[in-house]
């Protein structure tokens with residue numbers, strides 16, 4: 305077998321290197337911002353059970369996404385990668401948030417990355433989580449965690465409904481109006497995951513029309529299509545690939 309050497313992992317295209325995993329919602333939000341900003345990176349797809357040694361060397365916490373800039377800077381939090389991308393070239397069709405909207409955006413993202421994600425994981429993979437009481441230990445109840453996610457989704461549904469009413473239209477509403485923003489693309493990959501956990505239930509659940517409309521537009525978007533292009537897992541020495549391609 306060919307042994308990797310440092311050069312096999314180096315920046316070969318003069319572009320930032322993005323370690324990513326296609327299905328990860330954190331990596332997805334980073335890729336959405338990269339595509340929307342029109343910046344190019346060298347992409348290194350991976351599988352979570354076999355993370356490249358080089359990625360672990362530059363970011364020992366071992367989560368994706370990881371962006372490695374040509375000057376050696378490592379950005380290994382998805383929101384920071386988003387901020388980096390839009391800081392390079394702010395997407396023409398995104399709403400630039402004012403201070404008040406930014407505060408709201410940060411609050412929603414904290415709710416999403418905290419309470420929503422915690423409950424989403426337990427809804428999707430109940431067998432991985434156990435509830436311990438003094439008397440017994442049992443697997444958590446996925447429906448309890450789905451209900452906790454729903455409470456949060458209902459808030460966003462109400463915001464989206466209000467935006468649609470203000471614009472006098474049903475189609476194309478985002479969290480801050482008729483234009484998408486950082487908040488929408490930071491949140492939508494996780495709402496997509498929530499739907500996938502039980503698609504038949506989600507698609508027929510009453511009371512989420514505005515949210516479903518918002519998600520539906522995202523799912524049909526060319527932005528998502530470009531962000532979800534498939535790459536084979538990278539190995540040191542592979543020919544470098546650019547993203548978007």
Ligand SMILES: N[C@@H](CCC(=O)N[C@@H](CS)C(=O)NCC(=O)O)C(=O)O
Nearest residue numbers: 328329330352366367368369381382
């Ligand atoms: N706070 C991190 C979270 C990233 C994260 O947890 N990513 C998951 C994949 S969805 C991961 O890499 N987990 C490591 C593993 O499963 O080994 C971020 O926003 O970038």
